[in-house]
Amino acid sequence: METLLDLWAAYGSTIAFAMVNALFALSTYAVLSTGVLSFTTVVFAAVGGFLAAQSVAHLGIGLWPAFALAGIGGAVAGSVVAAAFLKLDSHWMALASLALVLITRVTVLNTPLLTGGVNGLVVPMSVPMGDLVILLALVAAVFWRLHRSWYGLAARAVREDAAVASTMGIPPRGIQFTAFVISGAVGGIGGAALAFTLQFISPETYFIGMAFTMIASTVLGGSFHWFGPIVGAAVFTALPVTMQSVLPAIEDVAKGVVLLVIMIFLPRGLVDPRAVGLRRAARRRVSAEEGTDV
Amino acid sequence: MIDRNKLAGMGAGLLAATVMFGAGTAGAQPAAGEYVFGFVTETTGPLAAAGVSYHRGAQVAVEEINASKWIGSGVTVKLSEKESGSDAARAVQAMTQFVADRNVLAVTCCILSPVAGAMRPVAANAKIPLVFYGATLPGLPQPPYVSSVVALPGPQEVKMTQLIVDKMKPKSVAYFVNADNEGFQNRFKAAQKVMEGAGVKTAGVVSILSADTDFTAPATQAMGMNPDLIMVWTTQTPAAGIIAALRNRGYAGAITASDVIAPNAVFKKIGEPLAGVPFPIAFAAGVSSSPEAKAFADAFQKKFGELPDTYAAQGYTSVWYMSQGLKSLSGKANREALATALAKVGSIEHNVYGGLPMVAGQADVQKALVVNWSKDGKVVAWEPK
Amino acid sequence: MLNVSRLSADYGAIRAVRGVDLKVEAGSLSVLLGANGAGKSTTLRSIAGLHRPVQGSIRLDDREISKLPLHKVVRAGLAFVPEGRMVVAPLTVEENLELSRFSGRADEPDLVDRVYQLFPRLAERRRQKAGLMSGGEQQMLAIGRALMTKPQMLVLDEPSMGLAPAIVDLVFEAIVALHKQGQSILLVEQNAAIALSICDYGWVMKRGQIVVEGRPDELKQNPEVLEAYLS
């Protein structure tokens, strides 16, 4: 029992970070599921994180109102980004979002009144594990509902082929705009969750490393189903910890190799609805052919 | 060479013996056994060069403490390392793992102040002693759980600047300063205050960023101000690059810097242009003359084949500090008791600085040295011309 | 010349081609007919090296080409004009044509002029980016690119697809002209009426298999063909 408790205490923070990363991955997934590769989740996270940190410190609001505020802030940022970026080609979109991440750090550094500047900001509130679980469950439930809705269907159609989708009466830009708003809200909430988990945020908290972590988590887990990013974030967060206990000297190398191997052998990610479908189809065909041969 | 090492070993032994006698006189001692200190390493990532030094210094301290039975008979200490790569999230995860490990009595960490800032609430909440070995932001300690063995910058810089004013009598100074590092901005301001107080004009201030690597343009800018003296208050890579660029562009005037240029690797990299540039430092192997400093330098050289730098000394001090707290406990030591004991430490007995008082969990070096690199790569006491 | 035997290929999870045998004589113009989804395109793409067949042999003269990658099939002498053309949009017409020099099959400098003779429109647009041309012009370019490899066998997938009738005529005139010059051609075509009016030999595919084959006059008589494709 004691060992179990120890284990929980030891890896509790890893689990917390995995859940926070799951929020970021879901935010990335929100836009990726409409065929847009964007790193702007980092921007939304920064907006949400600093907004939440400042509002609990200066407005004295509670944890959940802070999450709500962060979500709203992120959604607003998401709609602004969408309005500016959605006219770009997919390649440019990716580059532009990367540029925005770079600019975010410079902005955070140069607005010390809002962000604490280079010294960062102490966050006078922490998020209990239970609340974090509820938060992630709520967000996941939204994605689950969306996946089965008309919007989910439309999103998949837009990702598959935007031109075809628009002939079917689906407005690709409208769908992608909605995706950005969702991504912004979830990213903002994630940013707040990170702030409450780390209890200290600085310009380095929301930067390139985070951008690559979240995109890697999403694609690693599988970007064709909302459950993929959650799995991916769990795996990607646990990787360094695991590697540290297995190969401490070269843990980073090992982490990279694992990521590489998974992507080469499962390029569609760990959770792949199509693979499930294909296996079913293959089984059906095999049994059908066996039937005809006999 | 071998003879020297032998001698060094003997010296350390002798020293150990004397401290052991001292320890014997104290009444209580912690129960025999192995006590574990968590050490959050930063041996990869952007600060890995310094991170390696901190870690090595700590290892030397553990060996000395255990070999000399300093804490008590049958009492040994051990480091348990977890890497953070200077990443706050990874550092916090390492910290919570240490917290969960019942064998870990205290944790020492952090070069970057933001990372230290993120670690502080974790330690306070978990009620585990946390000792900073590298971060220099003022106000980080939070007794009883959080303390720092890193002397805050300020006094040493002021002392050197005063010395420079007296000896070199410059009329105008140009300053290099990190735009994105408050610690160095404070050092710069302290130095500038002394200079302006003595009537030395500020020719100009050139800002750079920590991640910069090309300093041709900043060097050109500073030289364009025609100062008598250039003071470099920046982090390590920029400081080295700036001095190299200044000399390369033909600046022959005086330059001063901070202790960031003290590590051997910096001299190995930049070489001669560094020679004669004075900088203040709390510990310099070969210049610091206390027996502890000499023993440490010898033991370090024996183990790692080079002299310890100022970072190594800080890692070393951190372990001695934690051990001193442990030593004052009796019976089965626990985290709370250790925290209380550490908070009571008025000065770190075993140190390489010739005295290291602790005030509200914050170490304070009083005897700063002013040194410079010689042309053949040794740190020597600075002799103003 | 081209000898396909017992060719089987999958399309996604579906076995689209089941044991197809084809024999294309040197100098002939042969055509593969069939309804949508009958497996003609998969057959053709397998022959051209664009699609890896599950089993079967494809021999060009006496050389087995079924295992070769696309560019080696081209270098072996079988040039393919795919459905949808696939010209290189950012390159000019002339660059698209010159690209085929990589086949190593032809280095005559005047080869380009021969293509321009066949399609004078391309000559007018030689400096134009291929992506900015009409579908018909792109089709001509795709044929031109194939001819630039001096192929022993020219394989075309639905060359009339999506083109205006006047352009379709132009394209087919060119195909007939090539045939007259002795070029061996294999063609997949939806428009069975045109196809049967110009070819020497034909096959009809249904559900991945050849169901009828013969000379065009025979095929035109076949009730099944009549009913399905020529009504």
Next chain:
Amino acid sequence: MILFLEQALNGWALGSLYALFGIGFGLVFSTLGILNAAHGTYASWAAIVGYYVVERAGLPFPVAVGVGVAAGGLLALAVDQIAFQPLRSRKAGMLGALITSIAFWIILDSLAGFATEQQSLAFPAASFPSGMIDIGPMKVGQLQLIIIAVLIVCTIGIHLLIQKTRLGTAMRAVGWNEVAAALGGVNARMVILLTAFLAGATSGLAGVLAGAATSNVSFTLGEGLMLKGFAAVVVGGYDDVRGTAIAGILLGIIEVFVAQYVSTALRDGFTYSLLLIFLVARPRGLFGSAGFVRA
């Protein structure tokens, strides 16, 4: 005035490094369609290999440059074949390649840290042309002039290669669509290998020169070049090396002048805002051709 001119030249030399790196990065992006996060490590490794050639093997600097360039190219080749080729043959698209490139970024960065023992090293000043030349009243570094010249030569050379040679035509064709190129008999895989090598070698050249010019040979070298090289590629238009070259030089000069006359803290903000403005207002960059999106 002399200060102004000296600073302009400093900016030009600095920007030339950004541009040179950016040309390699842009080649991979435009021809292979890969946003390669590992590209910066080619520059780091080229510089590290070059350093050891000088320091350990005692060979002269030009040899170090040659070996470093080759190392950058070969590394790019290896990464392409291990990380990108398997995905390419499965048509997994840009996303999978981005992730495998992140994996290689982590791996190569970390190994580069080991290779330098986590230190920042520097070429010994005596080993490369580190002196100053007086041009009238101006002082100019020899290496700065070399860097400026190298960029000009490489830009012209690579531009001619891509636009005027048959191989360049094949590279552009493969960049558009591998199958379309193969229909003309182009061995797409070979062209990809050559392109990857060329891209790695160009960025490697930038790495060795930057390592010497900034006295910083370490695993952090590539990252700095990457951020600014990326900006140069976008502002210049990623399918035209001339655009990258000019944009890189401009960025270098702007950077130096903003730091000198405005504020260092705002310097990067200035660069990246310019980048964003170009992305949104003129996404094809200064010289990029009107868009055919890669098929």
